Amino acid sequence: MIGAVVLATALPGAGRTGGPMHGDRVADAGIFAIFLLHGLGLDTARLKAGLLRWRLHAVVQAFTFCVFPVLYLALGATFGRFLPRPLLLGFFYLSVLPSTISSSVAMTGIARGNVPGAIFNAIASNVLGVFVTPLLVSLAGSASGGGRLPLARSILTIGVLILVPLAVGLALRPLLGGFYARHERQAHRLDKAVILVIVYVAFCDSVSSGLWSHHGPGVLALTLAGAAVLLALVLVLTTAVAGWVGLAKEDEIAAVFCGSKKALSSGVGMAKVLFGAQPGLGLIVLPVMCYHQLQLFACSVLAERYARRAAAAPPAVRT
Numbered sequence: 001m002i003g004a005v006v007l008a009t010a011l012p013g014a015g016r017t018g019g020p021m022h023g024d025r026v027a028d029a030g031i032f033a034i035f036l037l038h039g040l041g042l043d044t045a046r047l048k049a050g051l052l053r054w055r056l057h058a059v060v061q062a063f064t065f066c067v068f069p070v071l072y073l074a075l076g077a078t079f080g081r082f083l084p085r086p087l088l089l090g091f092f093y094l095s096v097l098p099s100t101i102s103s104s105v106a107m108t109g110i111a112r113g114n115v116p117g118a119i120f121n122a123i124a125s126n127v128l129g130v131f132v133t134p135l136l137v138s139l140a141g142s143a144s145g146g147g148r149l150p151l152a153r154s155i156l157t158i159g160v161l162i163l164v165p166l167a168v169g170l171a172l173r174p175l176l177g178g179f180y181a182r183h184e185r186q187a188h189r190l191d192k193a194v195i196l197v198i199v200y201v202a203f204c205d206s207v208s209s210g211l212w213s214h215h216g217p218g219v220l221a222l223t224l225a226g227a228a229v230l231l232a233l234v235l236v237l238t239t240a241v242a243g244w245v246g247l248a249k250e251d252e253i254a255a256v257f258c259g260s261k262k263a264l265s266s267g268v269g270m271a272k273v274l275f276g277a278q279p280g281l282g283l284i285v286l287p288v289m290c291y292h293q294l295q296l297f298a299c300s301v302l303a304e305r306y307a308r309r310a311a312a313a314p315p316a317v318r319t
Contacts, residue, residue, distance in 0.1 A: 004196045008203035008282075027201050030194030031269040032165045037187045038101055039169015040180040047123060050116030056251045060099070060121040063238055063259035065132050068095040071233055075226065083222060086280025090287040091226060093271065096136040097288065098129030100261045102188070107299045111306035113253025121258045126166075126266060130158050137274050157273045162266055191265060198268040199289065203282040219283070220290075227291040231298060234260040253306055257299055264292040 014021050050056075072095035080088050101122040108118035134154040173180075180187060238259040242252035267288045275281050 004200040005203050005282075008200050012204045014204070021201075027194070027198045027269070027272060028161060030197055031161045031265070034165075034191050034194050034265050035162050036165035036169045037180065037191065039166040039171075040173055040176055041184065041187065042123065042166075042170060042173070043119065044170065044173070046116040047119050048116075050114065050118070050120035053114065053117045053120075053251055055245055056114065056117050056247060056255055057121055057124065059238070059241055059245060059247070059255045060259045061125065061128065063234065063241075063255075064099050064125050065096065065128065065136075067237065067259075068230075068234065068262075069136065071095065071230060075230065079226065083226075084219065084280075084283060086283035087219060087223060087286065089280070090223075090284040091230075092140060093137065093274075093284055094227075094230075094262055094267070094287045094291055096133050097262045097267045097270075098125040098133065099258050100263045100265075101126060102191070103296065103299070104258045104261050107257040107303045108254050110300075111253045111257070111303040112250070113257070113306065114248075114250040115254075117251060118254040118258050121254065125258070126263065127163065129263070129266065129270075130163055131155055133270060134158060134274060154273055158270050161269055161273070195265055195268060198272070199285070201272075220286070223286050223290045224294070227287055227294050231260065231291060231294050235298065235302070256302070261295055261299070262288065262291055264288055 072092050099122055104122045105118045109115050134151055138151045238256045242255045247255060268285050271285050275284055
């Protein structure tokens, strides 16, 4: 992603909206492909197995769409005056995004947590995010005097980009599931490549509008610091709340990883729809990019610690 930003800084004209690359169309096609592959790779049997853990679901979805925005309000009230307005909007946008799918499930599996519960919550979060994220962004824009988004059109566009390919992938799974399983590594590479294209296109528009001439390197340091503080708070709070509501250790692990993560793939895709090609788009997606890298590092370390704890635990005594 750093390379994509550097390339956009050097060659902003190629990828900007209306440029020769037609980056906006390429990015839309890539997002559709990502969620088509997510649908092909979704194990519906395991999804159904995670359906009944209602306390786990309540914790994850509450953190994803309620606790995160509350934390944003607290941190924004404290530090918001130090941030450029588009960057502050970016932190709000980060706070209302759905959880990730692949990395939440993968980290839960590494940590020996409730993988079916993680699958259910990751998918449920992304389905809810198609409706909740545009709604919250629209309400925030209206409250701040920025004007209300064309909400119905935004939800429809995001649904076409995310829900439709996910449903198509699920429908094609009986025919192509085996093919996907054999080429899963290549599918993950495509996922990452599409994200890089979207990041490049977003920053091309922003660089063309004077992103770096108006904001210095200190903006990146502020973004990383803010994302680190937010991630640390959420990891502590999800662990504490999981214990307070009495979740089993396997469910606690799923709650921590699903409730603390934010989706980069759907996040940068929805940003294009919700914010268009406005000059501040690069700053708006910057918190999502920084948070994504930090969450991968921190949650990888945490997953290994959970796994070692599970391996060291004595076996349960059967009676």
